[in-house]
Amino acid sequence: MTTEQMNIDRKLSEFPRARLMTEVTQVERLDRLSDRLGIDLWLKRDDLTGLSFGGNKTRQLEFYFGEAVQQRADTVLITGAVQSNFVRTAAAAAARLGMKSVLQLEERVPGMGEQYYRSGNVLLAKVLGAEHMHFPVGEDEVGADNALHERAAQLIANGHRPYVIHLGIDHPPLGALGYVQGGAELGAQISDFDAAVVPSGSGSTHGGFLTGLRLSGVHAPVYGICVRRDQDQQYARMEKVLGRLAALMDFDPAIVMNGINVWDGVLAPGYGQVGQGTRDALTLMARTEGIFLDPVYSAKTFSGLLGLLDEGVISKGQKVVMLHTGGLPALFGYQEVIESI
Structure with a gap:
């Protein structure tokens, strides 16, 4: 080295x-x-x-989940496109580390058929036991992050410790x-x-x-x-x-x-x-x-x-x-x- x-x-x-x-x-x-x-x-x-x-998302998630574990989070929230590899891998990482996952799927790609919404990463995330949310806009990073924080506030009110993986560029x-x-x-x-x-x-x-x-x-x-x-x-x-x-x-x-x-x-x-x-x-x-x-x-x-x-x-x-x-x-x-x- x-x-x-x-x-x-x-x-x-x-x-x-x-x-x-x-x-x-x-x-x-x-x-x-x-x-x-x-x-x-x-x-x-x-x-x-x-x-x-x-x-590639596995490399990135090592550091997000490192902070989540340090904060003793029990639930991870993340946003991405319907067929996002990031959210699917986050659900898998959460499962491995004994956490729940909340995946917000954004409408980024117009004109897609039924398979797009049911197969691939969507199917795998369901197998992993992830909770799904829907966000109707595909080009609003701040809005998507805010929606995650609204769900995180609900989780906190119910005694959970959520960790948000932000999409917006203004975060570290x-x-x-x-x-x-x-x-x-x-x-x-x-x-x-x-x-x-x-x-x-x-x-x-x-x-x-x-x-x-x-x-x-x-x-x-x-x-x-x-x-x-x-x-x-x-x-x-x-x-x-x-x-x-x-x-x-x-x-x-x-x-x-x-x-x-x-x-x-x-x-x-x-x-x-x-x-x-x-x-x-x-x-x-x-x-x-x-x-x-x-x-x-x-x-x-x-x-x-x-x-x-x-x-x-x-x-x-x-x-x-x-x-x-x-x-x-x-x-x-x-x-x-x-x-x-």
Whole structure:
């Protein structure tokens, strides 16, 4: 372990943490796609984090649940889209730690069929025994958080000790700490790559990953593929996330601010909606490497990687790492979309 990695571990040890990861996730070379695309392509397999079908949210939830355990919470409340991997994984983490979970599902994706509301992550959360709430708006983070606090107040009145995992950007980005660890982990596994590609939504995964790499001394560009907001909106969000993360961990934000790269070339037709490029990326990965991607994050990320390659931002012959964020249960919620491919 390098001095930089020891320093990261020491800094992260200052925050309470509930261990939910099974082990370090592997980095795998995709031989057939490397040959086909003319790059040296590697996949960081955070679809294999272990808890409840895996996915990137496990890393983030270790720090939220660490604080919840420290506060002796008995119920965790969280908000997200109907097919949110975050809320499903939170329900699984709560079950493992002996807590109840309250999941608020937001209407973020218009025009979806019956399977979207019954299968995938929704089904798994019901198996996990989660309580469900409904929030009719998809782009009101403050309102969604306020609704959670209203339910939390009811729980307190009934003698419970709730803990709210906030969606809004004005709260400390505890989840990003998980990807500071994730970025440092990748830097210890493979540090000679030319570019990394990650999804960029809430900013926690993207921001933490960039920070972990930079604090580890890895300076390759990290490209965040916009999955929810356009490039200008996402850039501004990343500045806020990284500023708050720097304050939380007490490091100079200049270390990361000049490393913000976001690209929205495959965002259309919008969050949680599957355009042709996303369809093509999902099937290309499956039919070339036998690896599944989810339609909301990881397929869009791979589609973005292909777009950056087409534009020459990523060059032929470069060594590229893509972060696979998991989310595979959502495939079943998108059955009608998948069947149309």
